């Protein structure tokens with residue numbers, strides 16, 4: 001009798017768990033670009049990447065709704081090892097499931113951003129199948145980062161080279177510290193960007209400037225980045241703790257306010273940025289429906305604020 005009751009209680013729980021897991025996988029597929037239909041073999045490349053260990057990607061979630069994502073491999077100027085690529089994907093999944101999140105700062109440990117992919121690992125996966133799978137793996141992950149309902153900013157200290165430069169373009173904004181440098185060095189490696197960096201760069205600075213930065217492997221210092229509209233601001237300090245504090249303060253101007261509204265704001269902009277106009281308008285209507293008559297809206301109607 002007890003056994004039957006226990007089974008009856010446990011069954012809906014299992015069903016619920018299965019349903020949630022299924023929904024999560026479906027949501028990840030929707031937010032990603034590539035799947036098996038594109039010849040993408042995720043499990044194969046993950047297994048390969050796990051062989052190149054080192055460093056870590058750390059995430060801390062603060063009470064103010066700001067997440068801090070740290071690239072942590074200072075011995076190699078925060079170059080992306082294989083396990084760091086896999087960990088980045090895991091942290092992005094965590095951020096997708098963080099319902100209280102409003103903002104994200106991406107930065108590198110040890111006063112430098114990231115020197116791109118780990119050249120030791122790259123040498124070992126230089127065949128075409130691994131290269132294509134790694135490219136699709138990183139594009140999927142960085143596209144999901146770009147589509148997070150969080151306002152994201154790359155805090156660039158020291159150097160952001162190659163894949164590190166590409167990563168900065170997956171954030172909504174970039175802040176640079178004095179003496180820092182972003183550089184798409186791919187041409188020197190006989191490559192073009194493959195983590196989605198070229199497509200995103202064109203949308204940020206325009207096709208002419210993007211072509212110059214890529215084909216000239218130009219050094220982008222804070223002044224040049226400001227001129228190009230690539231960076232929002234040059235911070236006053238290049239000290240890690242103080243720069244992080246400044247980045248937090250800068251981001252807070254935009255994350256201040258109710259979670260539901262901030263997240264909805266990022267979603268309407270993502271739709272506007274990515275979809276054809278009519279689809280973007282319909283998406284905006286749907287997202288509007290999630291905040292209209294919601295708690296923040298009703299409270300504002302009671303307060304009747306004057307926007308002086």
Ligand SMILES: CCC(=O)SCCNC(=O)CCNC(=O)[C@H](O)C(C)(C)COP(=O)(O)OP(=O)(O)OC[C@H]1O[C@@H](n2cnc3c(N)ncnc32)[C@H](O)[C@@H]1OP(=O)(O)O
Pocket residue numbers: 075076077079115116117118119120159161162163164185186189191194195
């Ligand atoms: C997606 C496509 C890509 O990302 S392709 C990779 C593009 N990136 C690169 O080619 C960066 C190559 N590295 C460099 O140009 C220099 O190391 C830079 C980043 C300018 C730093 O110079 P510097 O401050 O003098 O330090 P360093 O050269 O002594 O470097 C310290 C240790 O870090 C290592 N390191 C650096 N970058 C990488 C990398 N991408 N992959 C693997 N290791 C890297 C250096 O080799 C050096 O290590 P070690 O002390 O010699 O053992």
